[in-house]
Amino acid sequence: MPAALEELIEALRVLPGVGPKSAQRMAYHLLQRDRNGAGRLGKALDAALAHIRHCSRCNTFTEAEICERCASPARDPHLLCVVEMPADLAMMEQTHAYRGMYYVLMGRVSPLDGIGPRELKLDRLLARATDGSVQEVILATNFTNEGEATAHYVGEMLRARGLKVSRIARGLPVGGELEHTDIGTITQALVERRVV
Amino acid sequence: MPAALEELIEALRVLPGVGPKSAQRMAYHLLQRDRNGAGRLGKALDAALAHIRHCSRCNTFTEAEICERCASPARDPHLLCVVEMPADLAMMEQTHAYRGMYYVLMGRVSPLDGIGPRELKLDRLLARATDGSVQEVILATNFTNEGEATAHYVGEMLRARGLKVSRIARGLPVGGELEHTDIGTITQALVERRVV
Numbered sequence A, B: 001m002p003a004a005l006e007e008l009i010e011a012l013r014v015l016p017g018v019g020p021k022s023a024q025r026m027a028y029h030l031l032q033r034d035r036n037g038a039g040r041l042g043k044a045l046d047a048a049l050a051h052i053r054h055c056s057r058c059n060t061f062t063e064a065e066i067c068e069r070c071a072s073p074a075r076d077p078h079l080l081c082v083v084e085m086p087a088d089l090a091m092m093e094q095t096h097a098y099r100g101m102y103y104v105l106m107g108r109v110s111p112l113d114g115i116g117p118r119e120l121k122l123d124r125l126l127a128r129a130t131d132g133s134v135q136e137v138i139l140a141t142n143f144t145n146e147g148e149a150t151a152h153y154v155g156e157m158l159r160a161r162g163l164k165v166s167r168i169a170r171g172l173p174v175g176g177e178l179e180h181t182d183i184g185t186i187t188q189a190l191v192e193r194r195v196v
């Protein structure tokens, strides 16, 4: 097998869920049937690596130092909503029931995957939450075991600094994830958040 | 969502079997947890596009005008074995029972996918098989419906030019594919090939 083909097959395995067989299938497909697509993907990877970073305030993916949402004067600076992933933030926004700020963890506490508070860089969340503008932190992590553990840990950490911390209501089914929940349920859970 | 991230998610969908949800998961994973891997994949795509082409004799992927196998004086130039994909060629080689040349179709006749003799560029196989050196063409396409139809079509085409055409024996189970067959069975099928 030519070296450049072997390396492409190996390199495709950096994608989550892609094993040796499907990497080979993907490489053949790209080289044989979609060289334009392969070129587009190569360019997209380069551009994303060059331009995408984490917002210095909310930690979500952005092309600027501070993302548009964090820079917007229309948002309520006294509320800070903590979510696991950008997709969760997008779901919160779709409720149109929240006009505060966000912090995106980009993950959740997950001992089995070796992801603890340090890997999540929770000191950055702490710095953001204690910058003087935030009056209430709303924990909107998932109601999975890992999401609950994350909320518990973050809640303890922030309450120890004297912050008011709330948790969105358990309107979501146990084990449910924001990304797979209907907007109405998320709205209700937001409205019914309780101080913890 | 930042434009470069949106484009990366869209671009990942050129990969076969990757839908919107898994493209998003892949993009997040690369940007958040494996930027080195993303860079490696981008480079591998560029290098493969720049260096990988089809061997002008056997049509397999190669970095040279003519691949090593086609250029080797140790191979028997009188035998030409036709396979569907490079993975099939690799299986044939593992039998150590064949020392002739190959032609890789890079596909099979598949009316449902709109792939006919023209899409497979069978005129290139015809030119290769009638270049004066080949005395027998061994059809080693899969024993699937599509592989059988391909063998039938190719056999008709080559016999019409006066070539001797054989088919590897139906030692493989019906519906079987070379890539998923044990080496012993493939060896037997090769030895028992019959003129058709």
Ligand SMILES: [Zn+2]
Residues within 6 Å of the ligand: A055, A056, A057, A058, A059, A060, A066, A067, A068, A069, A070, A071
């Ligand atoms: Zn931000």
Ligand SMILES: [Zn+2]
Residues within 6 Å of the ligand: B055, B056, B057, B058, B059, B060, B066, B067, B068, B069, B070, B071
């Ligand atoms: Zn060749």
